[in-house]
Amino acid sequence: MKDNLKKLTLILTVFILIHAVYHVFGFLGYSKLAEGVFQPLSVTSLIFFGIVYSGFTKPKNLGTKNMVMALNPGIFLLFMNNITIILLLIALAIFVWQVSRSKSIRSFQFQISIFLVVWILGEIVGNLEDNGIIVFPALQGNIGLEIHVVSMVLFSLMLWLRFYYSERSGKKMIEDVDATLR
Numbered sequence: 001m002k003d004n005l006k007k008l009t010l011i012l013t014v015f016i017l018i019h020a021v022y023h024v025f026g027f028l029g030y031s032k033l034a035e036g037v038f039q040p041l042s043v044t045s046l047i048f049f050g051i052v053y054s055g056f057t058k059p060k061n062l063g064t065k066n067m068v069m070a071l072n073p074g075i076f077l078l079f080m081n082n083i084t085i086i087l088l089l090i091a092l093a094i095f096v097w098q099v100s101r102s103k104s105i106r107s108f109q110f111q112i113s114i115f116l117v118v119w120i121l122g123e124i125v126g127n128l129e130d131n132g133i134i135v136f137p138a139l140q141g142n143i144g145l146e147i148h149v150v151s152m153v154l155f156s157l158m159l160w161l162r163f164y165y166s167e168r169s170g171k172k173m174i175e176d177v178d179a180t181l182r
Contacts, residue, residue, distance in 0.1 A: 122147030
């Protein structure tokens with residue numbers, strides 16, 4: 001299990017670093033590069049995390065191959081304009097599926113699903129703002145971006161609290177799905 005935790009930590013770290021690069025490029029004014037390359041890449045790494053996490057929580061690693069096959073590159077070409085939202089929905093589906101297997105709202109899977117729902121909401125609001133479909137004249141700034149920041153704060157808070165309570169109580173930071181089914 002310790003090797004599995006190291007692998008999961010590495011993949012989650014890659015997600016965080018790529019997402020940080022996305023924000024740096026966006027801040028520097030390279031929004032096409034940030035939103036066209038680094039944001040979808042960060043979400044893809046989160047999907048990979050979900051797939052690997054699913055494999056570690058199943059007894060025989062069954063079904064991971066089928067999940068990877070569902071990520072057909074042809075689908076990406078059809079929806080390039082909204083690729084980030086589509087990738088986020090895929091990640092959400094993976095973690096909601098894991099929540100249904102764990103049957104616990106206190107699980108890591110449930111908490112990461114809430115983070116993804118807030119992030120998706122921010123992306124949808126941001127896209128609607130960018131296309132002029134909704135306008136918030138009374139509010140200055142980009143509401144979609146602000147919701148995105150809230151999702152990242154939730155994510156960081158979730159990880160830090162899980163770490164703190166796992167260190168304090170001596171329990172695992174991320175529980176196995178099989179352990180919650182018993």
